[in-house]
Amino acid sequence: MAFTFLTAEWRNLIFANYAIDRNVLEPLVPYGTELDEFNGICYGSLVGFYFQHVKMLGVVAVPFHREFEEFNLRFYVRRKTADGWKRGVVFVKEIVPKAAITIVANTLYGEPYATHPMRHSWRNEGNSQHIEYEWKVGANWNHIRVQADKVGHPLVPGSEEEFITEHYWGYTARNTKRSSLRKGEGRTSEYEVVHPHWNIYPVQDFAVRCDVSTLYGAVFAPFFEQQPKSVFLADGSAVAIKSGAVIRG
Numbered sequence: 500m501a502f503t504f505l506t507a508e509w510r511n512l513i514f515a516n517y518a519i520d521r522n523v524l525e526p527l528v529p530y531g532t533e534l535d536e537f538n539g540i541c542y543g544s545l546v547g548f549y550f551q552h553v554k555m556l557g558v559v560a561v562p563f564h565r566e567f568e569e570f571n572l573r574f575y576v577r578r579k580t581a582d583g584w585k586r587g588v589v590f591v592k593e594i595v596p597k598a599a600i601t602i603v604a605n606t607l608y609g610e611p612y613a614t615h616p617m618r619h620s621w622r623n624e625g626n627s628q629h630i631e632y633e634w635k636v637g638a639n640w641n642h643i644r645v646q647a648d649k650v651g652h653p654l655v656p657g658s659e660e661e662f663i664t665e666h667y668w669g670y671t672a673r674n675t676k677r678s679s680l681r682k683g684e685g686r687t688s689e690y691e692v693v694h695p696h697w698n699i700y701p702v703q704d705f706a707v708r709c710d711v712s713t714l715y716g717a718v719f720a721p722f723f724e725q726q727p728k729s730v731f732l733a734d735g736s737a738v739a740i741k742s743g744a745v746i747r748g
Contacts, residue, residue, distance in 0.1 A: 501691065505553065505740040511621060511630045512548040512697070512733040513643050514663055515707050519543040519722045524574050527589060529672035530685025531746035532576040535586055537662040543574045543591075543722065544663060545709060547632030547643045548735060549619060568617040570594045570634050570643065572715055575666055578689070578746070587668030587689075591715050594634050609671050609688060613714075623649065627703060630732060636710040645705045647732040651698035659729055660699050667692050668743065689743030697733040705730045 521534055521541045528534060534541050547570045554565075571593040578585045593610060595601060596617040604610040616635040621628070631644035654661045673686040707730075711723045 501741045501743060503739050503741050506737070507553040507740075508551040508737050509694070509735040510549045510551055512546060512735050513630060513632065513645050513705075513730070514733065515545040515643060515705065515727045515730045516542050516659070516663060517544070517722050517725065517727050519574065519719070523718055523722070527574070527591065527672070528576060529589060529670040529687040529746075530748055531687050532578045532587065532589075532670050535575040535577040535666070537575075537659060540728070541574065542663065542728070543572060543719075545643060545707060545723075545727075546571050546573060547619075549632075552737075567595055567597050567600070568619050568632055568634070570617070570632055572719075575662075576670055578668070578670070585668045585689075586666045587670045588666045589670050589672075591719075594714075596634075609673050626650075628700070628732075636713055639710065641709050643705075643707050643709070645730060645732050646703045647700040648703065649700070651700040651732075651734060653698060654696050660731055660733075664697055664733060667694075669740075685746075685748040687746040689746060691741040691743050692738060693741060694736045694738040697735060700732040700734065702730045702732060 518540045524534060524541055549568055551566050572591040573588045576587055576589055578587065590611055593612045594615050595612060596615065598614045601612040601614045604612040618633050620631045626649055627646050628649050629646050631642060633640050633642045654664065669690045669692060671688040673688055709723060712720045
């Protein structure tokens with residue numbers, strides 16, 4: 500039976516979405532899932548957002564860990580089940596400023612977290628909102644920032660924004676040895692992310708500075724040297740993270 504192991508609010512999510520060669524992503528696809536495409540494109544998204552009101556098991560607030568920034572690179576997969584397709588995300592790396600979060604995520608859940616200094620800025624100016632997240636790589640501050648409309652709109656069915664935001668499952672490879680996968684010995688953790696539909700705020704201007712080679716490897720760098728296919732801001736909401744299946748070969 501599924502149980503809720505974390506509740507929180509995710510706020511002011513910036514999505515910068517890039518086309519990535521499926522041959523780069525395939526080695527990272529967890530056992531039991533396959534790449535998910537939108538109009539023939541495999542997307543990788545750089546995502547910055549803010550965690551608020553974090554509670555473990557829905558009731559336990561961890562001191563000094565209730566609010567913090569996160570920045571991640573994720574891509575999109577799907578898993579076929581008897582009830583139809585489950586559409587989910589895989590994280591290449593998730594950056595947070597709290598070492599304890601990284602230790603718990605890496606040790607207990609196998610999630611690829613890393614700890615870096617982080618900061619954020621939110622402000623309104625006229626008819627625009629300015630949202631920025633920064634993270635430090637070595638001696639340099641990286642950033643993702645947008646100037647967006649203050650008035651948003653609901654998700655449009657069939658849109659790219661719907662594809663990006665409506666993947667409600669997370670998948671984590673717990674055995675990444677390719678020899679094991681060929682023998683059918685893979686193991687994947689599945690979890691469910693529950694939240695309502697988010698409103699989308701059109702972006703007027705944006706800037707992304709990310710040391711992709713250092714954070715994710717040189718193989719990813721060429722794809723992020725191009726302009727993103729899209730950038731948008733979502734308002735976010737309360738979320739609940741629930742346990743799912745363990746997929747075994």
